[in-house]
Amino acid sequence: DTAVSQTPKYLVTQMGNDKSIKCEQNLGHDTMYWYKQDSKKFLKIMFSYNNKELIINETVPNRFSPKSPDKAHLNLHINSLELGDSAVYFCASSQEPVPFYEQYFGPGTRLTVT
Amino acid sequence: GQSLEQPSEVTAVEGAIVQINCTYQTSGFYGLSWYQQHDGGAPTFLSYNALDGLEETGRFSSFLSRSDSYGYLLLQELQMKDSASYFCAVRGERNQGGKLIFGQGTELSVKP
Numbered sequence: 001d002t003a004v005s006q007t008p009k010y011l012v013t014q015m016g017n018d019k020s021i022k023c024e025q026n027l028g029h030d031t032m033y034w035y036k037q038d039s040k041k042f043l044k045i046m047f048s049y050n051n052k053e054l055i056i057n058e059t060v061p062n063r064f065s066p067k068s069p070d071k072a073h074l075n076l077h078i079n080s081l082e083l084g085d086s087a088v089y090f091c092a093s094s095q096e097p098v099p100f101y102e103q104y105f106g107p108g109t110r111l112t113v114t
Numbered sequence: 115g116q117s118l119e120q121p122s123e124v125t126a127v128e129g130a131i132v133q134i135n136c137t138y139q140t141s142g143f144y145g146l147s148w149y150q151q152h153d154g155g156a157p158t159f160l161s162y163n164a165l166d167g168l169e170e171t172g173r174f175s176s177f178l179s180r181s182d183s184y185g186y187l188l189l190q191e192l193q194m195k196d197s198a199s200y201f202c203a204v205r206g207e208r209n210q211g212g213k214l215i216f217g218q219g220t221e222l223s224v225k226p
Contacts, residue, residue, distance in 0.1 A: 033213075041199055043157065043216040045206075056206075056213050090156060100205060101147040103214060105156035 003027050006091050006106035013081055014114055021076045021109045023091030031055075032074040033103065034066060035090040043090070049074055050096060081113045116140040118202055118217035125223045126192055134187045134220045136202035144205040146178050146185040147214065152198045160187070160200075189222070197224045 004025045013019055025032060033056075034046040048056035049068040063079040074091060091106040118138045126132040138146065145164035149157040163169055163178035163185060175188040189196055199219040206213035 041151075041219045041221075043201065043219070045213050045215075048213055101145055101162045101203075101214070102159045103157075105158070107156050 001026060004091055004093055004104050004106035006089075006109050008109060009107060010110050010112075012112045012114065015081055015083060017081050018077070018079045019081060019111070020078070021089055021091075021111075023074045023076070023106055025072055025091075025093040025104070025106075027093055027095075027104060029093040029095050029104070030071055031094050031096045031100075032068065032071070033092040033094075034074065034076050035092060035105075037088045037090060037108070039087070047074075047076075078111075081111075083113050086111055086113045116204055116206065116215045118204060118215065120200075120202055120217040120220045122218065123221040123223070125225065127225050128192055128194060130192050131188065131190050132192060132222065134189075134200050134202075134222070136185050136187075136217055138183050138185070138202070138204050138217075140183075140204050140215075143180065143183075146176070147203045148176050148187045149201045149203060149216075150198050151201065151219070155198075157201060192224050194224050194226070197222055 006023045031050045033048045037043045046060050047066045051071050052068045065077045068074045088108045088110050090108045092103040094103040120136045147162045148160040151157045161176040168177045173190045178185040199221050201219045202217045203214040
């Protein structure tokens with residue numbers, strides 16, 4: 001059984017389009033995250049939700065909007081896509097307060113904006 | 115704020131031992147984690163040190179020295195499948211949930 005799943009795995013789209021990425025975890029964790037990994041493999045937190053409540057919102061453009069319909073799901077919607085949004089987006093989950101340091105990552109969504 | 119430094123790449127041969135260092139700067143410290151990521155794959159958790167000393171898990175060990183703000187990941191009996199990127203990570207401030215701050219990653223190449 002897949003612990004953290006994401007769809008789609010690949011996303012190729014043109015500048016200006018709007019797209020969504022979906023994430024689901026079946027681990028019963030309370031906290032879910034979105035990370036962005038750029039071409040240099042730098043992994044950076046974008047958002048974090050705990051029991052459907054937004055708790056971390058890094059300096060991310062307003063074009064990115066996360067939504068958590070329940071604690072097992074965290075989606076990411078991106079408006080007006082730009083070339084610089086091309087990256088791999090990872091969803092992750094963990095149990096709070098421990099072990100927060102052991103995060104389970106989904107397989108990633110490789111977004112290419114042309 | 116927090117920052118971590120680790121070497122960008124390391125090369126070693128099969129069967130050898132390799133050490134990947136990580137130095138960190140953080141205003142509050144809640145332990146050092148290590149993650150492995152194969153090309154095209156997802157980061158996977160390897161180990162965590164909250165206290166000084168060595169933690170061993172099979173061929174992999176992780177060490178922490180809080181006084182030196184330093185840790186390392188030790189990989190023994192290297193195998194080709196250990197070729198991957200390795201990231202150290204610290205937690206963000208306590209009021210920032212489980213946010214992890216990652217180092218830039220060390221790409222390990224294991225040669226035959």
